């Protein structure tokens with residue numbers, strides 16, 4: 001029987017890529033998005049689209065009841081914005097997520113949701129494994145970790161079936177470069193294409209684990225398949241990472257090499273609270289979901305250019 005999925009945040013960066021692949025696989029998709037950071041144009045015409053807020057309980061339950069599963073990606077996805085809008089972001093990032101978990105448990109359908117590497121905070125060792133300590137240092141990270149705790153409690157008490165994906169730094173086409181909270185790759189690409197100078201915060205030695213969006217979407221599909229196969233209650237989690245360390249300095253040089261070798265690059269003051277090293281261990285992703293994110297940074301950057 002063809003499957004029908006609810007994708008929250010489906011007009012956003014990751015959600016729009018996920019929606020596209022679900023539709024291409026023959027599933028029917030209903031997207032719920034309030035267009036706060038997402039764009040209608042990101043969405044394939046074959047998906048049903050409802051403009052609305054994930055905090056609208058009645059709307060959510062109407063949409064969820066005909067679905068075979070929920071991909072819950074809607075969130076205020078920016079660490080600084082969540083810090084500025086602490087309570088408001090909490091109501092979206094955590095309270096609405098708990099509502100979705102409860103609804104999924106009542107409808108007996110699985111939920112795949114976006115967690116984040118932000119739950120680890122300033123990790124003491126790398127690569128970071130799933131069982132390493134969680135010390136979120138921002139309201140955003142705290143809400144993502146609390147989602148996982150609720151998912152675990154929901155499995156124990158309400159037979160919830162869920163899979164939390166701890167995305168590291170996801171990048172790719174459609175990542176909005178104009179937002180004040182845009183991801184670093186989108187910002188660097190925008191400057192390189194416009195020929196304007198790039199300022200690196202701090203010395204550029206911050207280390208990140210960059211994951212191409214198609215690899216993140218593959219993890220969403222695999223996690224949902226895993227939950228469909230597994231009928232019992234579950235609260236699974238996995239890193240979505242490559243295990244490859246890339247410094248911000250290396251990244252900026254790669255962007256310059258690709259687009260504009262004479263790009264003007266300078267260093268500005270470091271950002272308070274910037275995490276120095278964030279590289280994940282992908283072995284659980286490989287073991288449980290059979291995935292090894294494999295798109296190289298240079299191929300991923302080239303693909304952004306192609307879609308530009």
Ligand SMILES: NC(=O)c1ccc[n+]([C@@H]2O[C@H](COP(=O)([O-])OP(=O)(O)OC[C@H]3O[C@@H](n4cnc5c(N)ncnc54)[C@H](O)[C@@H]3O)[C@@H](O)[C@H]2O)c1
Pocket residue numbers: 008009010011012013014015032033034035036037038039052053054055072073074075076077078092114115116117166167168169170171183
């Ligand atoms: N991009 C990354 O590197 C990354 C890393 C870790 C975790 N994540 C998580 O992955 C998910 C998707 O992130 P993204 O990068 O695609 O961000 P995005 O901002 O492009 O997408 C989020 C979408 O949610 C929608 N939204 C926000 N608040 C809403 C609300 N109250 N009701 C309905 N829709 C709402 C936005 O309009 C947007 O379309 C988020 O949960 C984010 O926290 C992303």
